[in-house]
Each structure stands twice: as structure tokens, then as C-alpha cells.
Amino acid sequence: xxxxxxxxxxxxxxxxxxxxxxxxxxxxxxxxxxxxxxxxxxxxxxxxxxxxxxxxxxxxxxxxxxxxxxxxxxxxxxxxxxxxxx
Amino acid sequence: xxxxxxxxxxxxxxxxxxxxxxxxxxxxxxxxxxxxxxxxxxxxxxxxxxxxxxxxxxxxxxxxxxxxxxxxxxxxxxxxxxxxxxxxxxxxxxxxxxxxxxxxxxxxxxxxxxxxxxxxxxxxxxxxxxxxxxxxxxxxxxxxxxxxxxxxxxxxxxxxxxxxxxxxxxxxxxxxxxxxxxxxxxxxxxxxxxxxxxxxxxxxxxxxxxxxxxxxxxxxxxxxxxxxxxxxxxxxxxxxxxxxx
Numbered sequence: 001x002x003x004x005x006x007x008x009x010x011x012x013x014x015x016x017x018x019x020x021x022x023x024x025x026x027x028x029x030x031x032x033x034x035x036x037x038x039x040x041x042x043x044x045x046x047x048x049x050x051x052x053x054x055x056x057x058x059x060x061x062x063x064x065x066x067x068x069x070x071x072x073x074x075x076x077x078x079x080x081x082x083x084x085x086x
Numbered sequence: 087x088x089x090x091x092x093x094x095x096x097x098x099x100x101x102x103x104x105x106x107x108x109x110x111x112x113x114x115x116x117x118x119x120x121x122x123x124x125x126x127x128x129x130x131x132x133x134x135x136x137x138x139x140x141x142x143x144x145x146x147x148x149x150x151x152x153x154x155x156x157x158x159x160x161x162x163x164x165x166x167x168x169x170x171x172x173x174x175x176x177x178x179x180x181x182x183x184x185x186x187x188x189x190x191x192x193x194x195x196x197x198x199x200x201x202x203x204x205x206x207x208x209x210x211x212x213x214x215x216x217x218x219x220x221x222x223x224x225x226x227x228x229x230x231x232x233x234x235x236x237x238x239x240x241x242x243x244x245x246x247x248x249x250x251x252x253x254x255x256x257x258x259x260x261x262x263x264x265x266x267x268x269x270x271x272x273x274x275x276x277x278x279x280x281x282x283x284x285x286x287x288x289x290x291x292x293x294x295x296x297x298x299x300x301x302x303x304x305x306x307x308x309x310x311x312x313x314x315x316x317x318x319x320x321x322x323x324x325x326x327x328x329x330x331x
Binding site: 015016017019020023043068069071073074 | 143144147151179180186187189190191192193194232234235236268
């Protein structure tokens with residue numbers, strides 16, 4: 001079985017203050033990118049999975065997010081699965 | 087009484103917590119290793135300040151899965167006292183033992199200062215020796231101390247009087263200027279529903295002697311002593327999680 005590449009995007013929840021995003025937005029404005037209306041700064045996590053099938057992998061990765069990779073109080077997450085290195 | 091102070095990789099204030107409880111309070115105090123599951127019968131377990139696991143992923147995220155946290159959870163469930171200071175507060179929130187979370191200071195700057203906090207309730211083992219409304223001057227030093235929680239949680243902890251400390255000005259007024267990190271409702275410390283688990287950003291263990299910045303921290307530590315004295319500390323052996331055969 002080929003490996004699976006899991007991509008996890010963790011972002012601050014809407015409504016949670018993101019001072020980092022605000023600071024980045026401000027700097028972009030300073031650079032002349034006035035069209036930037038909002039910035040949210042999050043995390044991107046890549047994981048190589050082995051010995052697991054696609055359906056099960058999604059459920060497993062979601063569990064990883066809920067239990068460690070994201071904090072549901074302040075963060076949302078999104079998972080994408082793709083072809084990994086075999 | 088017997089205190090236990092957890093040592094995680096990256097803990098910084100464990101020595102000060104041990105020193106404050108042992109040398110200043112005159113109690114028994116033992117370090118607890120993060121890989122251990124046993125709390126060695128302590129009455130109050132302290133999760134100290136620092137940068138456990140280098141603050142990787144999120145502050146406290148790695149520490150919450152340490153073996154010792156199984157013991158802490160069992161101790162808390164059995165009504166034992168748990169005190170999380172700074173990084174310890176972050177760990178308790180991550181572990182779900184306290185509501186809400188601590189995020190980057192609104193200013194994006196690390197703050198190192200002496201702040202005034204108001205004791206909001208004396209109805210906890212950690213504040214029973216204080217008066218509600220009493221002001222304490224305590225040091226803070228953190229980059230991620232902005233307390234957040236959703237509206238429902240905040241309303242719940244407000245109505246249940248579980249906000250134990252708030253940042254105020256020197257006159258005891260809850261004003262935005264007195265808020266060092268942008269915490270919602272100026273929250274500096276909260277407790278759980280059972281009132282036996284407390285987390286706070288200020289450092290009582292650094293404020294135990296006049297020579298080094300005041301002794302208001304003793305108001306909190308001596309409350310714990312008082313509570314344990316009244317609740318048979320030492321007689322009740324704290325629950326332990328047996329590991330392995």
C-alpha cells in the first residue's frame with residue numbers, strides 16, 4: 001500500500017482575536033497592499049502516513065487534530081489527504 | 087502539608103515553587119518528574135511556570151499528554167488541589183481541566199511586570215485566607231497570557247464565581263489600562279467547577295519575601311495551607327495511578 005500524505009491546516013477560530021494576523025495586515029498595508037482586508041495566521045502541518053487506508057486515515061487524522069494538533073477552543077482545522085511517498 | 091511540583095522539560099519556576107513552599111512556608115515539598123504517573127501522596131500539586139517542551143505547537147500542548155498528567159487528572163477528580171501557574175495554567179487549559187485558553191498577548195509583546203490583581207472570591211481553597219476584593223501585587227512574565235473563552239463559557243464562569251482573580255488598577259478598578267495582555271474581562275485566574283483546580287498567570291511563588299518584590303503570593307499559598315489543615319492533609323493519601331505490573 002502506498003503512503004498517504006496528510007495536510008492539516010490549523011487557523012484561529014473566527015471571533016478569536018488574532019493579533020499576529022492584525023500585525024501582518026498592518027505591515028502589508030505599509031508595503032502598499034491596501035486591498036488586504038483581513039489576515040489570519042495559522043499553522044500548516046504535513047504528515048506522512050503508512051499502513052492505513054484512505055477512509056480510516058481521514059478519521060485518524062481528524063482524531064489527531066482534535067486531541068493534539070488543534071485546540072478546539074481557539075482553532076479550526078481542515079484536513080486534505082493526498083498521495084504520499086511510497 | 088505536602089506539596090508536589092511537577093518538573094517538565096523546560097519548566098523554569100519549579101525551584102522557586104519548591105523553595106517557597108519548603109523554605110518559606112515550612113512545608114514538605116517534593117519535585118514530581120513528568121514521566122512518572124505517581125503523585126507520591128501530595129496534597130497540592132503545582133504545575134509551574136516555564137516553557138514546557140519549548141512551547142512547541144501551542145503552550146502546554148505537549149505537556150498535557152505527559153504521563154504525570156494522568157496522575158494530575160485522577161488527583162483533581164478525587165478533589166485534590168491542583169495549582170497551575172503561568173505555563174501551568176496554559177497546560178491545565180490544554181488538558182481540559184480548566185475552561186478557555188491562553189493565546190498570544192494582544193500587544194504581541196512579552197510582558198514582565200508587577201501587576202495588581204483583585205481576589206474575586208474567597209470561596210476556593212486557594213483564596214480562603216483572603217478577603218473578596220483584596221488586592222494583591224504579583225509579578226507576571228509571559229508572552230501568551232491573553233485569556234479567551236467563548237461567550238457561553240465566560241458567562242458560566244462569571245455566574246458561578248469561578249473567575250478568581252482579575253487585573254485591576256491600584257485602586258481595584260477593572261479597567262482596560264490595567265489589563266497587561268488583553269485577557270477577556272481582565273481575567274487573571276480561573277478555577278474549575280469543583281473549585282479545587284486553579285490556574286493563574288501571575289506568580290505567587292515569586293512573591294514570598296519582602297526583599298525580592300513583596301510577599302503577596304503568600305496570601306495564596308497560605309490559603310492552601312489553611313485549607314489543607316482543615317481538610318486533614320496528610321491523613322488523606324492522594325489517589326495514585328498505578329503504572330505497569
